[in-house]
Amino acid sequence: MSAQPDSRSESGRPEVLVGPSGCEREAIHVPGSIQPHGVLLVVDPDDGRVVQAAIGPGAADAIVPDPVGRPLREALAPTAAPLLHDLDVRVPTLGTTHLGLVRAGETLHHLIAHRADDAIVIELERALAGEPGSFDEVYPHVRAFLEAVQRDGDVAALTALAAREVRRITGLDRVLVYRFDPDWNGEVVAEDRNERLPSYLGLHFPAADIPAQARELYRLNRLRLISDASYTPTPLRPDVNPRTGRPIDLSFAVLRSVSPVHLEYMRNMGTGASMSISLMRGDRLWGLISCHHRDPAIVPYHVRTACDFIGQVLSLQLAADETTTVADRRGALRAIQTRLLARMASAEQYVDGLVASGDDLLALAGADGAAVVAGGTIVRIGAAPSGDEVQRLVDWLAGRERLDVMATDSLAAAMPGGEALKDLASGVLAISISQLHDSYVLWFRPEVIRTVTWGGDPRAHAEPSADGLRLHPRKSFAAWRETVRLRARAWEPAEIDAVAELRTAIVDIVLRKAEETAALSERLTSINKELEAFSYSVSHDLRAPFRHIVGYAQLLKKYEGERLSERGNRYIDTIVESAISAGTLVDDLLGFSQMGRATLTPVAVDMNALVADVRRRTEADTHGRNVEWRVAPLAPTRADPIMLRLAMQNLIDNALKFSRHRDPAVIEITSTATPEETIYTVRDNGAGFDMAYVGKLFGVFQRLHRVEEFEGTGIGLANVKRIAERHGGRVWAKGRVDGGAAFFLALPRR
Missing domain, CATH: 3.30.450.270 (PHY domain)
Structure with missing residues (x-):
């Protein structure tokens, strides 16, 4: 499932998780073992004693047989002592450092250190005979790469150059450059090889080949070597760090062991050794330089350092090239x-x-x-x-x-x-x-129909063994072509x-545009306030004259009525009736004007109690009538109680008025709660109205019936609408002629 053996997920434990997501859940940073060609010691930084050890046969001559519990200086060969001073200062917080070479008899060992889980991890790796003794010895190869990078600008040329130079420096059989797409699928974009291993150039590999936790390790630790795909892991003893009670994190360990599934995967590919170098774009993993050899092989430390340096330079060049391309496009x-x-x-x-x-x-x-x-x-x-x-x-x-x-x-x-x-x-x-x-x-x-060539069937997954205790990877890496449909250019x-x-x-x-509209709206609001003030003033000033007219007309009839003709008394009754009607109209206008100016004081309102009180106040007007009340339990709300009482009073009065000719008159009051609002409904079986004129219902002085049929000033429903709007709510109505009407008052729940 991957063109390079080191792209398979690694295991974090000797046991392997079995199941569709087993690879994704492996704790690969805590394998509990190392590759056998070296030694790993976990050192308590407080007292300098070894608390865990893994001693591979490849470097056993550089350490005492049982180092756990001993001071680090006593555990290593005496020649290591000069390299161990000021470890707490010399070992970086993140990443590894090369402390020097330790001689043990006729052999030399690289001494490498890093920090993990509040401990210092020391590694010994046997140096090969004739290998470069320092980075200076391999720098001429790196310099040749740097000079060539200046001439090759695009991604294809840079990656091909890197593959060629890394293989020349390492002498391995095949070097691939593997690039991730946004979905973490990979493609081999460059390759340099001999005939000992097949070509994977141009092949694609699914994202499942490198699970998220493996990609994270590639991001943190840029270089990893597996020297022998058939190695037997060397366990770390004891298996947990006594300082923490947990397995030690080996993310930065050079010798970190890998999953047995991964090793089998390498063998299935015919690969005996591998090395990978991460290519970064900022903090994000761009791809990998993946190196393979048919036989077991160890890449010397300073050669690996040179390859890591090439990887860093290539990362910078790729980032610069992509940045330039993107900048031009932008x-x-x-x-x-x-x-x-x-x-x-x-x-x-x-x-x-x-x-x-x-x-x-x-x-x-x-x-x-x-x-x-x-x-x-x-x-x-x-x-x-x-x-x-x-x-x-x-x-x-x-x-x-x-x-x-x-x-x-x-x-x-x-x-x-x-x-x-x-x-x-x-x-x-x-x-x-x-x-x-x-x-x-x-x-x-x-849609752009295209053909993708995969390195093996991407639908194939690792399968559990017969005993169900471990996974076996697929064995075929033959090119597998897929026609991709229903996808456009990204x-x-x-x-x-x-x-x-x-x-x-x-x-x-x-x-x-909204600000311009708001400025106009602000001006209109100001004009409306002036009109409201004028309305208030006129309404207030008219109340007294109408009361005087009613009062004096009634006095005239009381004291002079006997001397007036029947016609004169009828005229006086008309004057009184008209003056009372005009006064009521003035009072309603005054209330309507005040409704827009009054301060809103919302509180929690018990609608059941409010409606019950309004009903009691209507008993005098409904005396002698057959009224059937159907009041369901009403949801509470938050509103100005005085305004809300007036709104419900108007709706109930309206229902009673237009159902006066029904026997019985049925008044139904219900509520419905939605996530956004609470809707109160007042429904009657009265005269109703034609829905063609529903838009006029809530306007001032708008009437759908003659005043001779149903009294009123035409302001009550306008008041209901204004009250709803003051609360951020809404009103509407439904009805049909001689079929009753329903009025809806919706108030926001927030």
Whole structure:
């Protein structure tokens, strides 16, 4: 499942996890053992004593037989003593350091140290006869690579150069450069080899070959060597660090043991030894330089250091090359952005400016088609799906978690039924330009059918052994071709960033328009306040004259009525009735005016108690009538109690008034709670109304019945609407002529 043996997940324990996700769950940083060609000691930094040890036969001559519990100086050969001074200062917080060479009899050993789990880890690795004694001896090879890097600029040339130079320095049979894609699938992009191992150039490998925890180790520790695929691990004794009670973290150990599954995987590939060097782009793993040899082999320490240096230089060059390419692309897209912004800023509606040059809108994302959805309209550009298909896409986007930018190169995998749009919209890039409305700009790319050659069937997985205790990796690495469908060319990060910047610009333009509208609204609000003040003043001043008219007319009838004719008395009754009606109208106008000026004081309101109290107050008006009340348990709410009482009073009075000719009159009061609001309903079986005129119901002085039929000033429902709006709520009504009516008052729950 991988072109390079070291790309398989490594095990963190001698036992292997069995199951579909076993490799992903292996704790590969705590294997509890080492490769046998060296020695590893865990040292307590406080007293300098060895607390754990793993002694491989390859370096046993450099250490005493039982070092645990001894001071480090006594555990190692006497020639190591000069190299052990000031360890606490010389050993870095992160990464390894080479302390020097230790002679034990006729052999030399590299002394390497790093920190782990609040301990110092010392490693001894036997030096090969004739190997470079220092980095200076291999530097001429590195210098040749550095000089060549200056001449080779693109990724293909740089990676091919690195593969060639690493194989020349190491003498191994095959060196691959392996690059990850955004989904962590890999591709061999460069190769240098002899005929002892087959070619994997151009082959792809699935992300499962290198699980996340293995990628993290590659990111932390840039170089790893497996000298013999058939080695027997040397266990660490004791198996846990007595300082922590846990296995020691060997992430940075040169000798760290690997999974038996991985070793079997190497043998299946015909690989006896491997070395890997991480290629980084910032803190992210870009790829690997993967080195293979058919037979067991040890790459000398200073040669590995040179290869690590080459890996670092290649990482920097690749990053610089990609940065330059991306910068050039961003510059071209920014020029397109500038033209689009200029058109939008000068247009009355930003949509008009956005679509004025369809070519620029398409070029901004490198798309074949686009669509702008705003204000209930859809404008399509280029090779875009139909209006109905675009609306289906918008509905799908609106039903998901709202993101500023959404990008997919496989709509079929993301949206149910997306495969139907493959010819025009296998890839979709979308920006949301409103938090309140379903407004989007979308770009489309068609399906691109391509063939991917894998290094073996990517569907093949490691299988459990007959006893179920361990996993066996696949054995075939023959090229396996797959035809990839329902996928478009991937959106580049620069394109995604460009449309995200366009979204910001559109939102800024919309906000500017909103500010202009807000300024106009503020002016209208000021005018409305002046009108309210005028209404209040006039209403207040008219109350006294109407009361005087009623009072004096009634006095006139009381004291002079006997001397007046029947006609005169009828005139006086008309004057009284009209003056009372006018006074009521003035009172209602005054209340309506005050409703817009009063301070809102929301508190928790028991709607059951409030409605019960309103019903008691209507008993005098309903005396002698057959009224059937159907009041369900009502949900509580939070509102201004005085205003809410007035609203319910008006709705209930309205229901009683228009059902006076029914026997019985049925008044039903219920509530419904949604996540956003609580809705109160007052329903009657009265005269009802024609829904064609429902828009007039809540206006001031708007009546749908003659005053001779049903009295009233036409302000009550306008008051209900104003109260709802003051609370951030809403009102509406449903009815039919002679079939009753239902009025709905919705108040927000927050």
